[in-house]
Amino acid sequence: MTEQYKECNLIARTETYLDEIVSQSVEKSLEVLCACDGLHPMAEDVGLLDRCIDAIANNVRKEQLVSGLAHLECDSRSEKTHCQYWWVEELSVLNIELYKQVITAMRRKGVRADSIIQSIVHYAQNTLKDSQKQQPWDFGVVVGDKQRVIVEALVGLLATEKITSVPLYFLFGILRMAVEMDAGLSCKQEIERRIGFQLELASLDDLLIPSLQTSDSVFDVDTVHRILVNFLKRIDEEDYEESSQCTYESQGLKSISHSSVLKVGRLIDGYLAEIAPDPYI
Template sequence: MEALCDLQVDVNGEETFMVNKRIISSYSGRLGKLFSKSSCSTRNLKVIFNDFPGGAESFELMCRFCYNNGKIEITPLNTTLLSCAANFMEMSNSISGSDNLIEQTEKSLEEIRHWTWSELMVALRQCQNYFPVANKSGLLERCLDSVTVRLALASEPSPSPSTSSSDYSGVRFSCDTKSTESLKSSFSRATWWFEDLLITDESLLKMMVGSMIKQKLEHGTISKFLFFYQKSKFHTSVPHEKSKIMETVVDLLCSLEPSSIPCKSLFGILRVALGLSISKGCRNKLEIMIGSQMDQATLDNLLVPSPQGTNSLYDTNLVLRLVKAFLKEGTCGVPEVQLKKVANLMDLYIAEVAPDPCLKASKFLALAMVLPDFARDSFDDMYHAVDMYLEVHAGLSEEEKIKMCRALNYRKLSAKACKHLSENSKFPSKIITQALNSQQFKLKSLIRVSSNTSSIASSPCSCSDNIKKDEVGEQIVLYAGDLNLSTDNVRLRAQLQGMQSRVMELEKLCRKMQTQMTKVLRSRVSSSHKSRSLPRLCS
């Protein structure tokens, strides 16, 4: 008589089962092939599984199926367990003629769109626990698609009351974990599912986000979820786990539309990432993402403390990399509006770091010159920053001070700033002379522009041009009138005063021409009105 239990099965070291070898192997292709190759006696056989998906619980469910002639109740809560066990044991045969276990679980999965949200979360967690088998069999992909389809549908406007339950069954949610009131509020929030998906690890998170993108879930919502995931996971993670989470989140953010990622949030995780041992590649990706949105940054974002081991107050190297990333991202040309915003931001930052006694001159100069000259309409703020730096670093040599002034464009200094520079003892005399010469050249250029006004004023159609030139003349007078140069530059001051007189004469001429052109224009308009009042001839 055949022994009823002639096979021992050790399942992952959790539990040892005594089963009938013939019954189990008749359903399991894996055991069938194993015993067909074995030359051992039929008694005292033992099989050890170290990676059985679902462990002892899953194996027991499978045994019930085998001992019950290929029949078992399959529910959403055990479909994943049975599917993974069936694929692991290669249960594609059926001696009873009924569907095998793999086919039966497939039929159950066809109804996955009717599962409640909590049932989907159970299935998702199980797929994660049995990742290799669930992924290979395609079970994980189906589960992920079902979850993300549900999220995509839930993000759409709520259906009308007339929508039937069968038509809307794809977005039904479980009420066993949420009250009716909380469920209503869930529909009004785009983030109701964030906490539920914290069950995913880094590997599953990548697949989840990939599925979200495929289902066209809003990228802004995905980015919010990733920031939430990183922050929540860090509460219970050790340092090396945090590094892995950070690298995963950064990689996934790179796959989203840049405009969907808030600049403030990127700076938030940057500060966290700087304290972790993340890879250089991950850091570069994060800095490139921030650099592309540098025009949206604030001064507080840039004031990142310097790394340990450095004496300076702020991490100026980081800011340099971010600005360079900003310029590199705009290889086809950065829009002027964005460029000027970044220039204004850098002026604020440079003014903030200039008083740092540990900031090297080479680093200050690199910050001041990282942007092209045309990014700034005025260099007044830069001048004040250089002035502040020279005041704090009084020990610089004359040559070093001259080198620091390479950051300035003297032609873009206002009259007030130029006046201050001419009387500033912290600046070398050579620099003051260069600045005054530059201002002299600027005034000469403006005078030539004003002089050209007289040559084109005789044309009746140049009235608007004359007005513009007149405005330029006024600016020149104001500009030159504010200058009060030091006694060390008497010659230059005399020349500038002479030019100022010439500009005043040109201004009077411009005003006179403007008055004349206004009279001419009024006369033409009056004449035009009279001609229009005449009756038209009949055709």
């Protein structure tokens, strides 16, 4: 297979194919990554995984820079999203471990944060939702360690993003799954924190989170309580001007207005009225 016996042998041809074909294409890099799924230790030892992962990140970043996709004009918002982030759907073929590595590489290369978030949302919808469900925020009923690992991994990928950059419908959808699967504490706390800092945008239906099957009560009141505590923490932190400037500007948050507090107050009043008939609360 080496040049010791004949020029242009298998190793040289493979290197040429990787450099000239695979490294220049997101699709080809994904094909190679998927093909390596059953050869993971060997592919990692020879550096093949890293080459493909870096190639994906580089090509996406290059396309965003060269094409000016951040300012691309489409006829509608949905078309704009499709034009900008065509690769989002492509990444859903990866298993969660490879997907995490690709997203990490994209962040390192400077790929746009909004496109990364869209990719995470799409990956969750594609790998976790019930195929019979049509709503993008309804992930259906899934159980098992594999799904729990995916949920915890995706929430971990969100940890470095600005609080307000992740859609609220997605946060509530994945929180329901985390509660249902009894995901790790840190996973649920991260979701609750993000929701708490946007609580004024939530609806009553959002808060009606089913409790675990082992619980007698219908709704998960403890989770909603923790979300409310996070909202109140945000108010308390605004008492410290220097702290609020550093924290909220970096997270893309604005100061809580009086109307936001009133909205949350009415929301909680409605929630309490809804759960009041439950005899197990």
